Amino acid sequence: MTSLISLLKRTCTLLIMIAISSESTAQTKYFVSNDGSDNNSATIAHPFKTISYAIEKAKAISGDVSIEIRNGIYYLDTTIQINADNFLPGSLQIKSYKNEQVIISGGRRLALQWQPYKENIFVAKVPADLCLKECL
Numbered sequence: 001m002t003s004l005i006s007l008l009k010r011t012c013t014l015l016i017m018i019a020i021s022s023e024s025t026a027q028t029k030y031f032v033s034n035d036g037s038d039n040n041s042a043t044i045a046h047p048f049k050t051i052s053y054a055i056e057k058a059k060a061i062s063g064d065v066s067i068e069i070r071n072g073i074y075y076l077d078t079t080i081q082i083n084a085d086n087f088l089p090g091s092l093q094i095k096s097y098k099n100e101q102v103i104i105s106g107g108r109r110l111a112l113q114w115q116p117y118k119e120n121i122f123v124a125k126v127p128a129d130l131c132l133k134e135c136l
Helices: 002-025 051-058
Strands: 028-033 064-069 070-073 092-094 102-105 113-120 121-123
Touching: 028 051, 028 102, 051 064
Parallel strands: 028 064, 064 092, 070 102
Antiparallel strands: 113 121
């Protein structure tokens, strides 16, 4: 009877250890913030600056990666491309940090000097190299 109890204890201990090890899959987290720098370590205190850079760094990770984006508007200089060859299904998550408001814009922020034209109409000069249609 004592050996049976001892065997049950060892079996239960082994099952618990297997359950714990299978549940604790490591996930790499990268944080992105407009106040960050792509030279940072991507922690919550030292986030990356751009989403594109975080995705590039995530390609080198063999496990699950979560990219958490802090509050703000993120203007994209280029199209973000995520290739299925670089990630396993479900291994990449891109989301806002704790449901903060995140806007990813394909637009371009312009710093214009608006001048009154007449009545309630304002005008501004735009850069000569600004492409307002699809640029080839």
